[in-house]
Amino acid sequence: MKEILQDHSLEEIEALVSELGEPKYRAGQLFRGLMRGGRISDISELSKAFKAKLLERFEDEPVRIAQVFTASDGTEKYLFELADGNIIEGVLMRYKYGNTQCVSTQVGCRMDCAFCASGLNGLIRNLTAGEILSQVLVVNARLGGTPNKRAVTNVVLMGSGEPLDNYANTVRFLRNVTAPGGICISARNISLSTCGLVPRMYDLAEEGIPVNLTVSLHAPSDEERARIMPVARAYKIADILAACDAYFAKTGRRYIFEYSLIAGENDGKMHAEQLVALLRGRPCHVNLIRLNEVKERNLAGVSEKDAYRFLGLLERGGLSATLRRTIGADIGGACGQLRAGYLQGEGKA
Numbered sequence: 001m002k003e004i005l006q007d008h009s010l011e012e013i014e015a016l017v018s019e020l021g022e023p024k025y026r027a028g029q030l031f032r033g034l035m036r037g038g039r040i041s042d043i044s045e046l047s048k049a050f051k052a053k054l055l056e057r058f059e060d061e062p063v064r065i066a067q068v069f070t071a072s073d074g075t076e077k078y079l080f081e082l083a084d085g086n087i088i089e090g091v092l093m094r095y096k097y098g099n100t101q102c103v104s105t106q107v108g109c110r111m112d113c114a115f116c117a118s119g120l121n122g123l124i125r126n127l128t129a130g131e132i133l134s135q136v137l138v139v140n141a142r143l144g145g146t147p148n149k150r151a152v153t154n155v156v157l158m159g160s161g162e163p164l165d166n167y168a169n170t171v172r173f174l175r176n177v178t179a180p181g182g183i184c185i186s187a188r189n190i191s192l193s194t195c196g197l198v199p200r201m202y203d204l205a206e207e208g209i210p211v212n213l214t215v216s217l218h219a220p221s222d223e224e225r226a227r228i229m230p231v232a233r234a235y236k237i238a239d240i241l242a243a244c245d246a247y248f249a250k251t252g253r254r255y256i257f258e259y260s261l262i263a264g265e266n267d268g269k270m271h272a273e274q275l276v277a278l279l280r281g282r283p284c285h286v287n288l289i290r291l292n293e294v295k296e297r298n299l300a301g302v303s304e305k306d307a308y309r310f311l312g313l314l315e316r317g318g319l320s321a322t323l324r325r326t327i328g329a330d331i332g333g334a335c336g337q338l339r340a341g342y343l344q345g346e347g348k349a
């Protein structure tokens with residue numbers, strides 16, 4: 001694979017352009033062209049000769065929308081093809097306040113959570129910063145947005161992969177996606193979800209990019225968490241909470257816990273009570289999700305009624321909590337499911 005030009009900041013592109021012997025104003029044209037989400041070869045402001053020089057070294061189109069699935073509620077799911085033929089997926093959710101795009105940070109994942117489709121074949125490779133950014137750029141362009149008038153207003157790092165397991169590229173992406181002059185999405189409109197890689201959570205607090213920190217908790221005790229999340233053997237809930245508090249102290253941002261309700265596993269009254277005891281009084285919010293059943297994983301979701309009952313227990317216990325509404329249900333699929341289905345269809349899995 002060639003290099004990815006979208007990995008770079010405006011300043012880096014300025015240096016590259018002068019290295020290639022082009023006048024400085026070309027850098028601005030090139031950068032703005034990239035941010036519009038098209039191919040390098042389609043940037044009309046640039047000369048053919050300059051584009052040919054760029055294309056010797058850089059991928060013309062690092063992320064291509066290969067397939068789109070549209071749900072009746074307007075949610076769109078995408079299969080993206082990378083320059084090396086790998087497939088990743090993403091989702092665009094439409095809300096009253098704007099459009100939220102869910103991006104992937106890795107091809108596959110090595111965390112192997114018991115309920116998740118992304119880890120079914122392990123980690124294939126990390127995405128570069130520019131491959132993460134390009135997911136946003138091509139979807140923004142698809143929806144008719146420009147860098148000045150964004151169609152994608154919010155970004156969540158909740159697609160395939162563990163963002164903090166691809167730390168340097170994820171942070172580079174966060175810098176570039178929030179940078180003035182680019183697509184410039186504010187850090188407060190970005191949420192990063194992690195399974196709880198504690199040392200990297202402390203590092204993130206120091207980066208000066210105050211994104212919303214979301215942690216996948218899914219169980220109120222270390223023992224039960226370890227049954228469904230192998231990473232829980234490495235990092236204890238108490239250490240995760242301490243890292244969240246450090247993040248809050250540094251950024252002033254309330255943190256969020258994701259809790260996917262799995263029938264007979266983490267959905268009991270006792271679990272709700274334990275969660276309340278664990279989290280009461282903390283500057284946090286709990287996001288309940290009804291498990292999306294993954295056919296390769298032998299776990300069942302809960303009914304809507306049971307999910308609301310669990311929510312009620314948390315609220316009565318004094319926690320701030322919501323049940324995430326199921327969106328795009330008719331096009332199916334939690335993290336990794338689209339890709340897993342695609343790979344099976346192709347006979348690649």
Ligand code: SAH
Nearest residue numbers: 116158162193194195216258260291292334
């Ligand atoms: N690796 C990051 C991002 C993953 S995806 C993390 O672990 O947070 C975002 C959320 O979806 C996580 O909370 C993840 O645990 C959850 N998730 C994954 N598969 C799911 C499924 N089948 N049903 C419900 N939630 C799921």
